Amino acid sequence: MNLSIGLTVNGVRRDVKLEDPRVTLLDLLRERLHLTGTKKGCDRGQCGACTVLVDGRRINSCLALAVSHDGADILTIEGVARGNELHPVQAAFIAHDGLQCGFCTPGQIMSAIGLIREGQAGDDPERVREGMSGNLCRCGAYSGITNAVLDAIVDLVEADQRRSA
């Protein structure tokens, strides 16, 4: 079987031929497009290391078939910074020590960007923790992660207000 799909990944159109429909979006990103920032942890939708934005929404790329996402717009950790300028969520993770080994961090950051876009958390730490509960961190950097996300929410809301003023 030969399946051709086209995706926009981090703003760039990518056409890929799949020999097999079993390829997940995660494996396509890592093995075919060599975007290895997105991590494979559990591969069963439980750890969140594979989180990417698909058409602006955060999902687990390990539980998504690539072929089913023909035409989708994908944002991965490689696409969030502007040149050398970090995304505010990336900068906040560094400022608050929201990581130790770093393996879960790309998923944490993509999940946080998704959470902020969803606009459901406000500035409530408990809701941020709940909203980030699909991302596990075996180093236990949760306290720093929560503070980083809370800080990034303030940054991004202020940036929005400056733009609309």
Add this chain to the structure above:
Amino acid sequence: MKNFDYVRPATISDAIAAAAEPGAAYLASGTNLLDLMKGGIARPNRLVDVTRLPGLDRIERLPDGGIRIGALVRNADLAHDADFAKSYPAVAEALLSGASAQLRNAATVGRQSAAAYAMWLFLRFRQRLQQARTGRGLRCP
């Protein structure tokens, strides 16, 4: 994971025809089905991708006061639908208490209902087994 044929019909009637073959399964987001396939629990020969079928992602108010939820409505979209959350707060809260935000953004109401039914059957079966083992509450079916 066992290999399978992948088809993406354009209409509901084509999808039903494509899924009529033995061993075929409908694919919505795949959050549940792919998990089962990776574990070797589900082994479909063919996946019928229904994610692009038109008209199945709507939440509609009915004249009699009821609500019709399309099978492809995402769990998160239903839970955050202001009108739905106001009318059915317990269901909205239950949806937001399940899984993670990533899964709720992908998982569809139709598939989740089917999975919930399967879970109910499993729990009933387990209850029967316990009854059979302990002899308590055992009835002829």
